[in-house]
Amino acid sequence: MSIESLFKQVYEQVQEADAFASVKLEGQNIICQAKAADPETQAFYKLNVGDADDLHVGIYTLDRWLSESIEADLVEHKDDIEELLADEMYELGIDEGLGVFHFRDEDLQYVFRSKIPLVKGEPIDDPAFVDYIAKVLLSYEATFSQLGDLVYEDAI
Secondary structure (H helix, E strand, C coil): CCHHHHHHHHHHHHHHHCCCCEEEECCCEEEEECCCCCCCCCCEEEEEECCCCEEEEEEEECCHHHHHHHHHHHHHCCCCHHHHHHHHHHHCCCCCCCCCEEEECCCCCEEEEEEEECCCCCCCCCHHHHHHHHHHHHHHHHHHCCCHHHCCHHHC
16 A cells, blocks of 8 residues: 555545635645635645655645734634644534744745654555545644635635
């Protein structure tokens, strides 16, 4: 079994969820355009291969104002992004949250990202793991669609 199989199955589940403006599978990347109140807003949820023993899921934007609006919402409401993500994951049946790292990457994108460890000895495209990964990506969307300039009317 392969990483390609994992990504294909996650892609199919995420596409069926209709949570994103668009969903693309490009090799070992799933790229989902965020729905946003302002159609000019450019933000993308991505799932990709990280280091040899993990996957990365996150939201990426080149828009500094969008990143700052998300940060401002978190500060204003005294929310912890990891708790918000854990709440959304719990709603989808996942008991344990993930750490969230906020930084600017080498492509000058503003990023909120989590690492998902691969379980050694388990098939990477096991149906339970596929379901988990799809739910984590959907949890990211549910979390961030309620923050800053990403607030989408259907998300409220």
